[in-house]
Every structure is written in C-alpha cells, then in structure tokens.
Amino acid sequence: MARAEKPTWSNPLRDPHDTRLPRIAGPSALVIFGVTGDLARRKLMPAIYDLANRGLLPPSFALIGFARRDWEHEDFAQVVREAVEAGCRTGFRQEVWDRLSEGIRFVAGTFEDDDAFARLQQTLTDLDAERGTDGNHAYYLSIPPKAFPTVLSQLRRTGMADPTGSSWRRVVIEKPFGHDLESARELNALVGSVFPEESVFRIDHYLGKETVQNILALRFANQLFDPLWSSHYVDHVQITMAEDIGLGGRAGYYDGIGAARDVIQNHLLQLLALVAMEEPVSFSPRHLQTEKIKVLSSTRNIMPIAENSARGQYGPGWQGSEPVVGLKDEEGFSPDSTTETFAAIALEVDTRRWAGVPFYLRTGKRLGRRVTEIAIVFKRAPHLPFDDTMTEELGQNALVIRVQPDEGVTLRFGSKVPGSGMEVRDVNMDFSYGGAFTVSSPEAYERLLLDVMLGEPSLFPVDEEVELSWQILDPVLEDWAASGAPDEYESGTWGPTSADEMMARTGRVWRRP
Numbered sequence: 001m002a003r004a005e006k007p008t009w010s011n012p013l014r015d016p017h018d019t020r021l022p023r024i025a026g027p028s029a030l031v032i033f034g035v036t037g038d039l040a041r042r043k044l045m046p047a048i049y050d051l052a053n054r055g056l057l058p059p060s061f062a063l064i065g066f067a068r069r070d071w072e073h074e075d076f077a078q079v080v081r082e083a084v085e086a087g088c089r090t091g092f093r094q095e096v097w098d099r100l101s102e103g104i105r106f107v108a109g110t111f112e113d114d115d116a117f118a119r120l121q122q123t124l125t126d127l128d129a130e131r132g133t134d135g136n137h138a139y140y141l142s143i144p145p146k147a148f149p150t151v152l153s154q155l156r157r158t159g160m161a162d163p164t165g166s167s168w169r170r171v172v173i174e175k176p177f178g179h180d181l182e183s184a185r186e187l188n189a190l191v192g193s194v195f196p197e198e199s200v201f202r203i204d205h206y207l208g209k210e211t212v213q214n215i216l217a218l219r220f221a222n223q224l225f226d227p228l229w230s231s232h233y234v235d236h237v238q239i240t241m242a243e244d245i246g247l248g249g250r251a252g253y254y255d256g257i258g259a260a261r262d263v264i265q266n267h268l269l270q271l272l273a274l275v276a277m278e279e280p281v282s283f284s285p286r287h288l289q290t291e292k293i294k295v296l297s298s299t300r301n302i303m304p305i306a307e308n309s310a311r312g313q314y315g316p317g318w319q320g321s322e323p324v325v326g327l328k329d330e331e332g333f334s335p336d337s338t339t340e341t342f343a344a345i346a347l348e349v350d351t352r353r354w355a356g357v358p359f360y361l362r363t364g365k366r367l368g369r370r371v372t373e374i375a376i377v378f379k380r381a382p383h384l385p386f387d388d389t390m391t392e393e394l395g396q397n398a399l400v401i402r403v404q405p406d407e408g409v410t411l412r413f414g415s416k417v418p419g420s421g422m423e424v425r426d427v428n429m430d431f432s433y434g435g436a437f438t439v440s441s442p443e444a445y446e447r448l449l450l451d452v453m454l455g456e457p458s459l460f461p462v463d464e465e466v467e468l469s470w471q472i473l474d475p476v477l478e479d480w481a482a483s484g485a486p487d488e489y490e491s492g493t494w495g496p497t498s499a500d501e502m503m504a505r506t507g508r509v510w511r512r513p
C-alpha cells in the first residue's frame with residue numbers, strides 16, 4: 001500500500017476566489033479513467049478549464065485521458081475543447097486554452113491491458129520531467145464500480161499508487177460507493193489496500209456546493225439560530241431533492257440502483273449530518289468528520305419502515321408543457337423494471353438535541369420542478385391570542401435553506417395582513433446569494449477537483465461515513481425488496497400518494513417548494 005501523506009487541510013469555508021490565500025494547486029497531473037463518459041464531458045472537463053481560467057491551476061498542470069478509443073493526443077484535446085466550450089462557466093479564452101492544452105495527453109487501452117498501463121506510466125514520467133508535474137498524480141475513477149478492482153490492481157502492480165520522494169498520489173472515487181453495507185466495506189477494503197485513507201477522495205458533489213457549505217456558516221457563525229436548533233423548538237426537518245428530469249439514457253447506471261441508493265445514501269444523508277451535527281472543535285477534516293460520524297451513528301429509521309417510508313416510479317405525464325413517457329418506456333429500461341425513481345424515508349437522530357424530531361428525506365425524478373432545500377420546520381406557538389378565523393392562513397414557522405436553484409435562505413413567519421382587522425398570514429424573508437454577492441459561486445466539481453489537487457479532504461466523506469450511511473439505508477432497502485413493486489406516480493406531480501399518506505399519518509404535510 002502507498003505510504004500515508006502528510007495532511008494539509010484548511011478551512012472548508014475559505015473563499016476559493018480570495019487571491020490573498022494560497023488556493024492555487026501545485027504541480028500535478030490528473031488522470032481520468034472513464035474519460036469518454038458523461039460526467040467527464042459535462043462536469044470534469046469544464047471544471048478543469050474554469051479552474052485554469054480563474055488562475056488556480058499551475059502552468060505545470062497536466063490532464064491525461066485513459067479510454068478504449070483510437071485517439072491521438074490531439075483528438076482527445078479536441079474532445080476536451082468541445083466539452084469546455086459547451087460547459088464552461090467562466091467564458092472561453094484562447095490563451096488559457098492554449099496553455100491548458102499543452103499539457104493534455106491521451107492513453108488508449110483497456111483496463112486489463114498491461115501495455116496500456118505501461119504507456120500511462122511512461123506518459124506520466126515524461127510529463128514529470130518535461131512539464132514539471134513533479135510526480136504528483138491524482139487518479140480519477142469515473143468508471144463503473146465493477147471496473148474498480150482491475151484499475152486499482154493495475155495502479156498497485158505498476159507502483160503508480162506509490163509516491164516517490166516528496167510527491168503525492170491520490171485516488172478520486174465517484175459514487176456509488178457500493179450498493180449496500182457489505183459491498184461498501186469490500187470496496188473500502190479494496191481501495192484501502194492500494195491507497196491510505198488520507199489519499200482517498202470520495203466525491204459527493206453536494207459537499208462542493210456553496211449553499212451546502214453555508215449550512216456551517218449559518219449555524220456556527222451566528223447566534224440567532226442555535227438556541228432554536230433542537231427538539232425544544234423544531235417540530236421536524238424536511239430535506240427535499242426534487243428533479244424534473246427523467247432517466248432516458250441513464251438506464252445503465254440507474255436501473256436496479258434507484259433513488260435511495262443514488263442520492264439518499266450520499267447527498268441527503270450528508271445534508272442531514274451537517275444540519276444535525278454539533279459544533280466541530282475546528283474545521284479540520286478530522287473534527288468535521290468526528291461530528292458527522294456522531295450524527296450518522298445516532299441516526300435510526302422510524303419504525304415500522306413500511307409506514308414511515310414511500311417509494312414510487314414515474315409513469316407518463318408532463319414535464320412543463322411537454323408530454324413525457326413513464327420510466328418503463330424510457331430507453332434501456334425494461335417494461336417490468338421495479339426501480340424506484342422516488343424515495344422518501346423518515347429518520348430520527350437519537351441524541352439529546354434531536355430526540356423525537358423526525359427528519360424526512362425525499363427525492364424523486366420527474367417531479368413538479370427542480371429544487372433542493374432543507375426546511376427546518378418549527379413547532380407552533382404554544383398559545384395564539386387570536387380568534388381562529390384570524391390565523392387560518394398561518395402555518396408553522398420555517399427556516400428554509402435553498403440549496404438550488406435560486407440559492408439562499410428563507411425565513412417564514414406570520415405577519416399581520418394590512419387592513420383594519422387582525423388577520424395573520426405567512427410571509428417570507430429572503431436572502432439570495434445572487435442579490436447579496438457579486439462573485440458567482442464556483443461549480444461544485446471545480447471546488448472539489450481543486451481540493452483534490454491541494455490535498456484538502458474536508459469536503460470528502462471518509463470510509464466510516466459511507467458505511468454508516470449504508471447501515472441506515474440497508475433496512476429500508478430490505479423492507480422495500482420484500483414488499484413488491486413501487487407505486488406509480490404521474491410525471492410532473494410531487495410523487496406517489498403513499499408519500500402524502502406517510503406524512504398524513506403524523507399530522508404533517510410535505511412542503512410544495
């Protein structure tokens with residue numbers, strides 16, 4: 001196994017645009033396995049260019065693509081250029097591209113091909129000498145999990161995982177991190193047999209989002225919210241990740257995986273951990289992880305699972321004004337697919353702070369609109385000195401962290417309706433990033449790729465977090481597996497009626513964001 005590298009963490013709340021701080025990556029080469037995939041094209045390549053355009057990559061940076069394609073370096077560079085032009089956020093500048101493209105290489109081959117790995121090793125050695133990448137290599141596995149063992153054992157066999165002198169070697173892994181607790185443990189053991197944990201960067205791109213990092217600022221930089229942040233005042237928490245898109249073209253990844261494994265196991269449980277955790281001693285990775293791990297270790301399913309969860313699969317319906325087909329008619333899905341595209345679960349965090357407060361997590365494809373938000377819903381006032389008719393339109397106070405789109409925070413509370421009578425109705429007080437700050441947020445992948453190169457692990461879940469998340473989800477998945485097919489819901493709605501019934505049993509309702 002490669003030797004452990006010296007940790008070099010820093011504050012995850014640090015502004016990557018702040019040029020007073022040394023947030024520029026050092027000499028490094030990034031190897032992407034699976035470079036012909038959708039993620040590489042849509043996210044990774046534009047993010048690399050945007051980093052270069054913001055001046056955050058050194059002149060000695062190199063990008064190496066590895067795939068089974070009959071390409072020369074120039075062909076690959078052209079593919080990267082097209083992806084950058086289509087997806088970059090900082091504007092295309094020829095001089096930035098020219099500098100970046102000088103360090104672009106391609107290695108053709110399959111993962112089983114020892115010769116291809118020898119060519120990759122030679123390419124890296126040449127780049128270290130010619131371009132000055134200094135032996136610092138990050139390997140991004142943007143590949144199906146079944147290919148992990150082969151690529152990892154090639155990296156071990158060739159010694160490419162082992163740093164020399166003061167250089168570093170890191171591995172970046174994309175989810176899914178297994179499909180249940182057992183497979184996650186196996187995967188962690190496999191990765192751990194090649195790279196030390198400090199050199200393993202598991203991407204959960206939600207942690208790279210500004211609004212997600214802002215949960216820490218909101219909670220720990222202010223006095224206002226903390227006194228309310230517990231079962232004394234909070235009735236429940238709703239974490240929603242709704243998407244309006246369907247799954248056409250993604251059957252290969254999604255069929256048999258489903259919504260819970262796809263995003264609850266990672267993104268939504270990470271959001272829960274950030275909302276529920278205690279103040280960390282510092283923002284060092286270890287202190288952050290300690291607090292997140294404490295939350296995940298204390299999180300349980302509300303029983304019985306059948307009554308406190310819901311799942312569904314989208315049928316035909318509408319996306320905006322367009323008619324759309326149901327999942328079973330999407331390309332690549334079989335007519336008897338039982339993959340859920342909507343999942344809702346109810347959890348509680350067994351700690352003094354949160355005892356008795358349900359955390360409802362829900363996600364779905366082809367829902368009414370794309371929105372991710374965390375709503376802290378407060379208890380009703382213990383007494384209302386108004387006639388019932390005056391407060392008919394008064395709901396529960398809520399603090400809503402709008403993760404996306406329209407990033408910001410909303411505080412909902414009751415206010416008097418202007419007029420001679422006394423009528424109280426909900427109003428919103430809004431903070432919006434767009435209005436308050438002039439700098440645009442970096443894309444999540446930009447932030448995370450830079451952190452990989454800098455060796456800053458704060459925003460990457462560690463093995464224990466991944467395993468604890470599966471430990472929470474496994475009983476739900478087992479319950480669902482034993483109880484037939486998911487309910488169908490019409491595309492463009494907010495999910496199956498069973499989700500509404502699940503909430504109605506508790507006297508609550510889902511928010512309609």
Ligand code: BG6
Nearest residue numbers: 175205206243262263267372404
């Ligand atoms: C990915 C999931 O992790 O997140 C996708 O695999 C989902 O199914 C995507 O569409 C959503 O990401 P974002 O950043 O658009 O909310």
